[in-house]
Every structure is written in structure tokens, then in C-alpha cells.
Amino acid sequence: MNKFLIAGLGNTGAEYNHTRHNIGFDVVDAFVKKHGGSFATARFADIAEVKWKGKIFFCIKPTTFMNLSGKALKYWLDKEKIPIAQSLTIVDDLALPINKLRLRKSGSDAGHNGLKNIQELLGTDAYPKLRFGIGNDFSKGRQVDFVLSPWLPKEVPVILAKIDKSIEVIENFAILGIEKTMSDFNHLSIETL
Numbered sequence: 001m002n003k004f005l006i007a008g009l010g011n012t013g014a015e016y017n018h019t020r021h022n023i024g025f026d027v028v029d030a031f032v033k034k035h036g037g038s039f040a041t042a043r044f045a046d047i048a049e050v051k052w053k054g055k056i057f058f059c060i061k062p063t064t065f066m067n068l069s070g071k072a073l074k075y076w077l078d079k080e081k082i083p084i085a086q087s088l089t090i091v092d093d094l095a096l097p098i099n100k101l102r103l104r105k106s107g108s109d110a111g112h113n114g115l116k117n118i119q120e121l122l123g124t125d126a127y128p129k130l131r132f133g134i135g136n137d138f139s140k141g142r143q144v145d146f147v148l149s150p151w152l153p154k155e156v157p158v159i160l161a162k163i164d165k166s167i168e169v170i171e172n173f174a175i176l177g178i179e180k181t182m183s184d185f186n187h188l189s190i191e192t193l
Helices: 020-034 066-080 113-122 143-147 156-176 178-185
Strands: 002-008 040-042 045-052 055-062 087-093 101-104 129-133
Touching: 002 020, 002 066, 002 156, 020 045, 020 055, 020 087, 020 129, 020 143, 020 156, 045 066, 055 066, 055 156, 066 087, 066 113, 087 113, 087 156, 101 156, 101 178, 129 156, 156 178
Parallel strands: 002 055, 002 087, 087 129
Antiparallel strands: 040 045, 045 055, 101 129
């Protein structure tokens, strides 16, 4: 059976729930819920195992805090013997507008501390990432406040639509492969449902 590791990045703690920086957790939660799974606390992460269309998805939400996300990702890749190419890391991205998703086979950490740690521990930037645009509507020096803030009410419909699209990206990534999935989703401008 084909195995995949789906890692949603975020910070643990109620104060971070549903903030921009925690969108990785929200996407993985929605994927697991859709497929009838549930999370249990395990080493370095909350983990859920989901079976769908002959594939097994190990879905993790690292409990290491964002800056040490690589510890959880590397541990579960090694433990389950999953190739890096069959992992997908879901992360917030300031450089993308709020209506965009971007799937990539590789690429720099773009200053994101979670990705920086993953890249250090894996020894490569060639691991698949789903970048979830969170916009960059903040004044100079307010980046941290912005990424740790909740969505504005007017943004919520687009975010919910993008979470649904992100679930489709995960499914297509596993069934159709990354190239086809990139060409199907990277050009989309996601508005409300």
C-alpha cells in the first residue's frame, strides 16, 4: 500500500488556534475529518492515519512548535519509511495573496522558520510543499502580529474555500502525482464557494 506523510505546520496551544500561521493544522484537521480519521498524541506530533483509495496517509501536526517542525517530519518519515517525494508539507505563505495556493516540488524556506528547520534536518529543500497564501496586509514591523492573528470575518469564506481546495490538492497529489496536481491547481484564483 502506498504511504504518504501529510504534515500541517503550526504551533500548539489554544492561543494559536485558527491563526494565519496555523493554517497547516487547519488543513490537516479538515482532511482527516473528511476521511473519518482522528488524532492521537504520539512522538513529536499529533498523528492520524487515514486510508483512502488504496493509500495510507499519516497526517501529522507537529507538537514541537513551528521552529522545530523538522524534528517531527524527519522522525515520522524515517519511522514509516516514507520517501520524501511522498510527503507534503502544508504551510502559510506571506508572499502569496489570500486567494492563492501554490504546490511546489522544492524551493527555499522563504524566511519561514518551520521550513528552515525542515530543510536543515532533511538536508535538502527538495521536498513537496503546499503554500497557502495568507496575504501580507500589515504595516512595517508588524509581521509577527499579523501571522499570529486570526482571519478577518471578510476573509473567512475564501479561507474555507481554500481549505476545501487544499484537501483536493492532497488527494490529487497522492492519486495523480505532483506534476499534474501543480498544473491543475497552481493557476487557480480561489474566491468564495
